[in-house]
Amino acid sequence: MTTGNFTDWSGNMLDIGPLYPFVGWEGFMVLLAFIAWIGWHVLQIRAETRQLDDEVRLLRQGGNLEKAVEAESPVERF
Amino acid sequence: MSDLPTALNVLFTEFYYWITVVIMFLIHVGFCTYEVGVSRRKNHLTTLLKNTMVIPVVTITFYLFGWWLYSAMVNGWPIGEIAAAPFATPWSELMAAHMGGKPASAGLTEADTALWARLNGVFWAAFLLFSWTTASIVSGSIIERMRSGAFWLVAVMLGSVTWITDAAWGWHPSGWMVRYLGYHDAYASGVVHAIAGGTCLAVLIVLGPRLGKFKADGTPRNIPPQNPWLVCIGLFLIYTGFWGFYAACNIPIYDVQAGDGVFYSATNIYLQPTTLSAITFNFIMALSGGLMAAYLMSKGDPFWTFSGGLAGIIAASAGNDLYHPIQAFLIAAIIVAIIYRMHYWVERRFKIDDAVGAVAVHGYAGFLGVVAAGFALWGYPSSPDALLGHEQPWAVVTPWGQFIGAVIMFWVLGFIPGYVLASILKMFGLLRVPREVELAGLDYHSQASVLEADREIIAVTVEAGRRPAPAE
Helix, strand or coil, rough: CCCCCCCCCCCCHHHCCCCCCCCCCHHHHHHHHHHHHHHHHHHHHHHHHHHHHHHHHHHCCCCCCHCCCCCCCCCCCC | CCCHHCCCCCCCHHHHHHHHHHHHHHHHHHHHHHHHHHHHHHHHHHHHHHHHHHHHHHHHHHHHHHHHHHHHHCCCCCCCCCCCCCCCCCCHHCCCCCHHHCCCCCCCCHHHHHCCCCCCCHHHHHHHHHHHHHHHHHHHHHCCCCHHHHHHHHHHHHHHHHHHHHHHHHHHCCHHHHHHHCCCCCHHHHHHHHHHHHHHHHHHHHHHHCCCCCCCCCCCCCCCCHHHHHHHHHHHHHHHHHHHHHHCCCCEEEEECCCCCCCCCEEECCEEECCCCHHHHHHHHHHHHHHHHHHHHHHCHHHHHHHHHHHHHHHHHHCCCCHHHHHHHHHHHHHHHHHHHHHHHHHHCCCCCCCCHHHHHHHHHHHHHHHHHHHHHHEEECCCCCHHHCCCCCCCHHHHHHHHHHHHHHHHHHHHHHHHHHHHHHHCCEEEEHHHHHHHHCEEEEEEEEEHHHHHHHHHHHHHHCCCCCCC
16 A cells, blocks of 8 residues: 555656655645635635624724724723 | 865755754744743743753753764664764764864774764754754743743753654654654654654643633633734744754755666655755645634634644644645645644643643644654655665555654653653752742843832932032
8 A cells, every 4th residue: 555656765766756645636636725725715704704793893882983993002992 | 075076065965954054043033032922021031031041051962962862862772772873972073173084083984084074063053953943842831930940951851862862763764763663754743843742741731820821610811922923923933944944854965876876866864855846845835724724713813823834834744755735735724723623622621721832833733744644655665775775675654653653752752751850840849930920020030120220220310410510
């Protein structure tokens, strides 16, 4: 059982070629990478939207917005 | 050194390691920056000095015995025999400036001096920087309550004894773990990071949490970094220094063609071919996978995002000489997602106060990275058998060999010695600062003397202002 394209380091080095495991699966790995990349943007944008909605809700309560605008210290902003 | 190609090969190799040492210094700038950013203001100076003094204490001990251990312990003494390493004993003429040629002392040959005269110092230094790094990994998690002297003893143990022993076993072309377990750990997921994480966990258990970290009902309070910007810059510097670490883990040029013929390539520490190009792909992709996973898991927390980038590199390091870049990316991302959850689970379940997540970022990521390599590289040869003249082929990489290796790194050489040493220090009252000092701040003594000097200067200045000006 081996995941690599070769089983030992003897022989002509120029015959070895790719060193990584699962040679021949490059297309599938590229697909996984695309899914990871685009999936990350989708998840990130959703999380960011939720966070911004929560912040807006908080800032619209009482004088929170005025306090946040006027105060400099992070402790005073809340 | 009398023919130009040989001389160029030697001098290039010497210069290559020298440059990696310079780059790896940035890891320690990063550690200092990062930990000063995490600790509260009242502890800054002590934290800074705690990190800085790792450098000389590990240096002197690595010179005295650490470098010798790397070559001497390859056979797993006391089970195997101690291997001779006459170039690495502290009294050896090769542990100093040497021109090569005829040795002055018995026990060395001209072949020894030809190899080591120009390479011993730079090899020693590259390994020394790995030692500083391994020891420094513990420093962040124990901030604000551990005595500096106690930490420096842990640093000596980890930096000059246990990590270098694990390197002899599993990060050496002749190491017994490579031979019998097929252990493969090209960029030290296990040999540096898992062992440091294991020691860290042990020390944290014995040391106890910072005052106020846990409420009466056991729920943890968040003690945020007091300067998150400095923390992130520090981690960014560590990323930069890590490049030097990766380059230093390789051998820059070696004839890897067994038998007749010649084929020069860069190799990993096991003398198996790889390329600087391959590790450049994989380092950056692993960093990216870690950053992206940590950002999502932590909801954009800067500290965890940067830490996740580092953990991603660590997770993929075991096989980064061989992985496809997308494999490195995915391994990093998946392992970082796991270790983020593990950090908080361990904190809640066992009341472990790890101020910077070092056990997770280094210990769990390193452990899982070694195991992941067992699956991804299953069946790969662990050693260039023909090149090194092995009578029988050595064990191949397997999930069980890697798992056993990870257990040896994290638990046997990491956790157990750390627990024993921390317990001894605690028994003698040397482990933790007094409660009053912890509350007032570890810099209290220096702040108190600065304040006293200030008061004196103010009093003298005010008094001088009251006296009439001298007559002209």
